[in-house]
Amino acid sequence: MAKNFFDKIRPTFSEGGKLSWLHSSFDAFETFFFVPNRTTRKGGTHVKDCVDLKRLLIIVVIALVPALLFGIWNLGFQHSKVFGLGWGFWQMVWYGFVKIIPLYLVSYIVGLGIEFASAQMKGHEVSEGYLVSGFIIPLIVPVDVPWWMLAIAVAFAVIIGKEVFGGTGMNIWNPALLARAFLFFSYPSKMSGDSVWVGGLSKALAGGTPWKGGEVVDALSGATPLSHASLDGLSAAGTSVWNLFLGDIPGAVGETSVIAILIGALILVCTGVASWKIMCSSVLGALFVGWLGNVGGVTDIPCWEQLLLGGFAFGTVFMATDPVTSAQTECGKWIYGFLIGALCITVRLFNPGYPEGMMLAILLMNTFAPLIDHYVVSANVNRRLKRAKTV
């Protein structure tokens, strides 16, 4: 039936049709429903693997779902806890659901809108790259971020971060992180501090009388555990290692639960969609600097606990492994991942201004990934030159 519908409207969008200028959009919708009937071309392989970008990217989205589901519950849980509401499970889920849906709407409408428009302008097919970026963005921004800010951030990330470089596959920085960085530096008051990570809290504090019928039990418990960056601080805030691992703590929607992220990591590694090398080396890098900090007396947090804190796990699994912006060579991936982990913890330990280093570490290494690759590839080139000389 759907086939007939597409067949019927195809002439309108084909060349010469009334809406032929909308061809890219038609194509995007059609290929969403149907794998196209195109056959392999002259001069190439006659058979092709059945994997395509849609499939690979949908796997990333599926891998993100556990983190999203946990985050939705956690939104309600934190809200209920801070305001002493004593909600049940479904009330918490409903609260989180209502909070997160507008963010997704803004993220996809603005982001995909720009992607469609730019594909339309260039006459390309619409690339699926934004499916993943758009899914990640609501998971890493504060849940109370005003929608217009999010819309501007998404527009910035897609236009300046991606389209000006030529679109999907050509970008230098991870678009989702770019959106977050844009918010972070443009609207610092909405993006950091003790109150932004629990839904409804900043509004309540600003309004003086917090919540109809409720009192803020303990405003400070809205701070993420990262802001108590010592063992004493953590235990004073009542955060145990188990809490960090499970993720029932304040923070960005997707980043708190290490368990949910590990499920996602398992999916990504088993399907081979994301590079396990980057994940491993990032963990190694973080452990190394965490250990140095521990031995050097900068912090009393054991190095392995650093892995559970803040956005480290989420960044390592879902953002450092972005195939476009990460290092492209296998050897380069080890260096790239290690430096991300190491830089993240370095920022955490030595920069009191920014308690979280993951975003900046990844963006910085995105910038340097081509340089790492350049040296790895140069080694190959030199090997070839040397071979020519010795023979």
Next chain:
Amino acid sequence: MSDQIRLKKGLDLPIAGAALCEVTKRVTPGLVAVKPTDFRGMVPRLLVKEGDSVKAGTPLFADKKNAEMVFCSPVGGTVDAIVRGDKRKLLEVRVKADGKNEAVKFDVPKISSLDKQGMTSLLLQCGVWPCLKQRPFGTVADPQADPKAIFISGMNTAPLGADRDFTLKDDLAAVQAGVDALGKLTKGGVHFSLSAENYAGSEFHKLSGVIFHQFSGPHPAGNVGVQINHISPINKGEVVWTVDLPLVAVIGRLFLKGVYDAHRTIAVAGPAAKNPSYVEVPAGVSMKDLSAYFEEGEVRIVSGDVLSGEAVGPDGFLGFYHDQVSVLKEGNYYEMFGWINPFRSKKFSASRAYPAFLRRKKYDMDTNENGGERPFLMNDVYGKVLPMDIYPLYLFKACLAEDPDKMEQLGIYEVIEEDVALCEYVCPSKIDIQNIVRKGIELMMKEM
């Protein structure tokens, strides 16, 4: 003893329809064609007219740049048609066999009595020289060049590829004569690669006068380009020659029988092949003569293997270098939600995004692209199927950027299209990688 080289990267396509190694049938020569387009870097000068009568071994056309290099009719008969394409480009010279199969009798001296010069001019004169290909770039060998060595792959790992142990089992003497003759052309020796799994089982290990190497691993371990990369990689300024094993026998037959005899046993195989089997055919056989082996309906007939062969259609002809015809169903259908279907059990994927890697079965592959063309996104899929010391993605991008210096640095001399065909097969962005590399090679040839 020979050295053993284990390759891990690559992929053996589980494609259905392999030819059974039992029955060999014979096609009596009808219409055959010699296609100048099979020979890269050669500009043809026609030597015959329509209606001329020719024998097997009569030159049909020669290379404009090197008049000595002639391309001969594989059968006796009359020139049926001369087919030209755009800008009068010569595409095919068709010869209709008369059934008598007369051949030009060449005066062939003993191999041992010839030096390099003598051997070269003999092979040129008798029309077997085009059997030699040259790397870099896969052109017909330049008779003036001094090759570092000559390489022959004794194993065929291409999907549904002909088993040369089977197809050449009665031609061992010709293969031996062929390698003896080739040995005269280079000081670097004739390198012969065999599968490590079946080293002693292969009759070819009895050959003398060659340097043996053993390779193990999935396709493209049998590609001579990959083998050269591991035995003695090609550097700037160097030249090596390669000969496909069935064509070594063609060279050998010249010395055994004194005639140009290019017949060969080919595998007709593939998911849309009727009774996939081995067939003895003249060189350049018409697909019409093989139509009994093709299923009805919309099928694609490929001269060569499914990865790097040429779609010739039901009226086409077998390529000069090919000993295989692959038959595939055209995949011009829509598949609802194919990309989101968790199992999709009828399609094969080498990636673990589908559970295909858990199944051990052969697939009826067709020519559907399975997706739309996208920019390069995944960066680690190409290296996994190219067992060479090369960064494929960087090489492809250098080709796209038309930057000869970069291409040279990144190893364009070491690959031709067939070596990167698997990269194209696995590419989730459905990019025409072989065409990119082809354009890169053509640019390099122009620059040099």
